[in-house]
Amino acid sequence: MWGSGAEDPLDDEELVTRARDGDLEAYELLVARHTASAYRTAVLLGAGPDAEDVTQEAFVKGYRNLSRYRGQSSFRSWLLAIVANETRNLHRSRNRRDGLALRAAAAYPEPVAGEDGAVGAVLAAERREALVRALRRLPVKDREVIVCRFFLDLSEDETVTMLGWPRGTVKSRTSRALVKLRGLLDHEVVRHG
The missing domain is CATH 1.10.1740.10 (RNA polymerase sigma factor, region 2, helix turn helix motif)
Structure with a gap:
């Protein structure tokens, strides 16, 4: 204190x-x-x-x-x-219901270190677009938990409080939402890559 x-x-x-x-x-x-x-x-x-x-x-x-x-x-x-x-x-x-994805992706516009500036900007934009498409396809509750844990960097306790869910639900939904998001991102890479 x-x-x-x-x-x-x-x-x-x-x-x-x-x-x-x-x-x-x-x-x-x-x-x-x-x-x-x-x-x-x-x-x-x-x-x-x-x-x-x-x-x-x-x-x-x-x-x-x-x-x-x-x-x-x-x-x-x-x-x-x-x-x-x-x-x-x-x-x-x-x-x-779908304004979250664009704003979440816009929060992290930095290109990967070591890339040529122009190339990095194009790649970063492509990654953001893929993330936007994937996040938009997630159910709302999955998007909420992903935003809390990874975009707002809230602790598990803070996520429990913010979303009003039991701790076990936060843990399981986070795990399942990440699996879904990875699958959607893999699909985006195959589809657009």
């Missing part, structure tokens, strides 16, 4: 406690600290141009529901679960 000296930053738990007691500046610090990951989560889960609205709504709901936060998981994973729920609500309201 951080010290309480004036120059030491406060940890999330202290900020949550202060925000619960009505300290709006404490919640503003939490917002500033977690906006980037909340926004990135919304984008990767397919919120697209509505990611900013989803993020803002998640922070509003988080503030309103601070009394429900029990500290059993990190504030970040609790907040990202709200972002995920808001993104699902967005999908349900628009009945749209």
